[in-house]
Amino acid sequence: MGVSPGRAAGPMIRMAGPPELxxxxxxxxxxxxxxxxxxxxxxxxxDLGLRAAAAxxxxxxxxxxxxxxxxxxxxxxxxxxxxxxGMDAAHALEAAFTGHREALAALGGYLAERAADLDDLKHRxxxxxxDLPMPGLPAPGHPYVLVAEDLSPADTAGLGQDVLALVxxxxxxxxxxxxxxxxxxxxxxxxxxxxxDLPDGTVVGVDGGTGEVAAGxxxxxxxxxxxxxxxxxxxxxxxxxxxxTADGHPVKLLLNIGSAEDLRPGAEGVGLFRTExxxxxxxxxxxxxxxxxxxxxxxxxxEHVIVRTLDAGTDKPLPFLGLPREDNPALGxxxxxxxxxxPAVLDTQLDAIAEAARATGARPWVMAPMVxxxxxxxxxxxxxxxxxxxxxxxxxxxPAAALRAGRLLRExxxxxxxxxxxxxxxxxxxxxHSTLTDLLDPRQPAxxxxxxxxxxAGREAGKPVGVCGEAAGDPVLAxxxxxxxxxxLSMAAVSVPAVREALAALxxxxxxxxxxxxxD
Ligand code: PEP
Ligand code: MG
Numbered sequence: 001m002g003v004s005p006g007r008a009a010g011p012m013i014r015m016a017g018p019p020e021l022x023x024x025x026x027x028x029x030x031x032x033x034x035x036x037x038x039x040x041x042x043x044x045x046x047d048l049g050l051r052a053a054a055a056x057x058x059x060x061x062x063x064x065x066x067x068x069x070x071x072x073x074x075x076x077x078x079x080x081x082x083x084x085x086g087m088d089a090a091h092a093l094e095a096a097f098t099g100h101r102e103a104l105a106a107l108g109g110y111l112a113e114r115a116a117d118l119d120d121l122k123h124r125x126x127x128x129x130x131d132l133p134m135p136g137l138p139a140p141g142h143p144y145v146l147v148a149e150d151l152s153p154a155d156t157a158g159l160g161q162d163v164l165a166l167v168x169x170x171x172x173x174x175x176x177x178x179x180x181x182x183x184x185x186x187x188x189x190x191x192x193x194x195x196x197d198l199p200d201g202t203v204v205g206v207d208g209g210t211g212e213v214a215a216g217x218x219x220x221x222x223x224x225x226x227x228x229x230x231x232x233x234x235x236x237x238x239x240x241x242x243x244x245t246a247d248g249h250p251v252k253l254l255l256n257i258g259s260a261e262d263l264r265p266g267a268e269g270v271g272l273f274r275t276e277x278x279x280x281x282x283x284x285x286x287x288x289x290x291x292x293x294x295x296x297x298x299x300x301x302x303e304h305v306i307v308r309t310l311d312a313g314t315d316k317p318l319p320f321l322g323l324p325r326e327d328n329p330a331l332g333x334x335x336x337x338x339x340x341x342x343p344a345v346l347d348t349q350l351d352a353i354a355e356a357a358r359a360t361g362a363r364p365w366v367m368a369p370m371v372x373x374x375x376x377x378x379x380x381x382x383x384x385x386x387x388x389x390x391x392x393x394x395x396x397x398x399p400a401a402a403l404r405a406g407r408l409l410r411e412x413x414x415x416x417x418x419x420x421x422x423x424x425x426x427x428x429x430x431x432x433h434s435t436l437t438d439l440l441d442p443r444q445p446a447x448x449x450x451x452x453x454x455x456x457a458g459r460e461a462g463k464p465v466g467v468c469g470e471a472a473g474d475p476v477l478a479x480x481x482x483x484x485x486x487x488x489l490s491m492a493a494v495s496v497p498a499v500r501e502a503l504a505a506l507x508x509x510x511x512x513x514x515x516x517x518x519x520d
Contacts, residue, residue, distance in 0.1 A: 002211035003178035006187035008165040009205040009222035015148040016133040025088040036089035045070035097122035165206035174420035182492035191434035239497035249508040252488035260297035264493035269304030271490020272468040291352035299362035311369035335370025367393040397421035402450040405457035419469025442471035455485030475502035483515030
């Protein structure tokens with residue numbers, strides 16, 4: 001399944017998963033096992049130290065902190081002790097890390113938040129002891145196609161410039177990994193069964209539009225793919241101008257971004273600034289000043305910006321929030337609901353947005369994710385306006401909110417429909433599921449019906465209602481959404497040219513006819 005358009009070709013490298021611990025081994029020489037334990041911890045620390053030296057800013061700090069944990073003399077003493085008592089090196093490391101993790105988690109607060117880091121270190125140390133490839137992102141020193149069972153949003157956000165394309169065995173089209181790939185303009189294919197069985201170094205061609213992955217290309221064929229991809233990128237980069245139908249009905253074409261780095265010319269503003277993407281890997285809360293700087297960087301470069309307050313949860317955990325694990329996280333404390341347990345987080349963020357607006361002279365629109373009831377919309381609206389934010393809205397991602405769109409608009413200035421979550425919650429199908437994609441298909445009439453309710457409410461209230469889910473960037477769906485009455489479409493920069501072309505080819509009445517047909 002292609003999830004991020006574009007083509008690329010090159011040698012593939014698989015990302016190793018966590019090592020599987022074999023059954024315990026009978027130990028002949030406990031001293032040798034203790035020495036192997038020490039060597040593994042040293043190797044992990046040295047590797048992280050090297051990566052820290054090559055990284056910058058926040059990433060470098062995190063890597064340095066991890067290297068220090070791997071160097072902890074108490075951890076070494078514990079693991080060596082277990083080895084001398086007769087455990088093999090891998091099991092001694094596993095047991096020592098597990099003990100330390102539990103001790104940290106029991107302390108609570110900041111230290112408990114670091115407990116997850118220990119798992120990563122443990123996997124690395126155990127892999128070294130077992131002579132398996134180090135888990136984590138590869139760094140081969142040349143461009144490559146990254147192949148993985150699955151990737152986390154944090155992995156994807158941390159990808160270097162040497163990654164040509166992504167292919168994963170699992171994942172769905174609206175998973176946040178797919179969204180991040182699209183934001184970076186990186187061709188990506190998900191749900192590609194069997195790709196992890198290909199050996200590293202196989203030259204693969206990836207088409208992130210059609211979802212085709214061709215294995216065993218010659219160097220000549222790979223070079224041809226790369227040349228064609230460059231030419232296509234140049235052609236698309238030249239597409240400009242406001243969005244609209246053939247008969248001049250305007251439809252704002254906006255960008256979905258995760259940071260100022262995703263801004264590109266050629267759109268009419270930002271329709272969704274996913275602020276949580278700035279802080280995916282953080283174990284400590286971003287400060288007010290840091291937030292002001294990150295928001296001001298966007299506000300200073302784009303006139304019309306819709307900022308979404310932090311949307312944490314399910315596949316986008318924000319470690320610094322320290323939220324407890326949930327059995328059913330997609331239906332739990334996520335998005336605006338985090339405010340119920342940690343109100344200071346939203347207060348600080350709204351203050352930071354207001355300050356960044358003052359500093360840059362911008363007038364950002366601000367919206368909350370996962371709004372469910374009119375009462376929640378009213379509360380968010382009041383809080384944001386108290387901070388001096390003038391234009392306040394909500395994402396429509398929960399069917400309950402879509403059904404009450406008219407009432408929500410009494411409290412709010414605009415709505416933005418998040419079709420990714422709205423599909424997940426309407427069809428009761430996990431958006432990351434790789435075999436339920438028919439149920440997540442945004443062309444499903446039940447979803448279109450909910451969009452039509454929102455658009456109608458917007459028309460009656462005279463307020464804008466846009467779509468910022470991945471459906472907005474689909475050139476087949478975009479005219480249909482316009483036919484349903486939405487006023488703007490927000491998408492990754494790579495999708496804008498094709499959507500612009502699709503709209504310009506049809507009149508508003510033709511878009512409406514498509515919408516009617518789809519609903520029927
Ligand atoms: C959505 O749910 O459609 C949306 C735009 O938000 P996100 O994909 O970040 O959950
Ligand atoms: Mg969402």
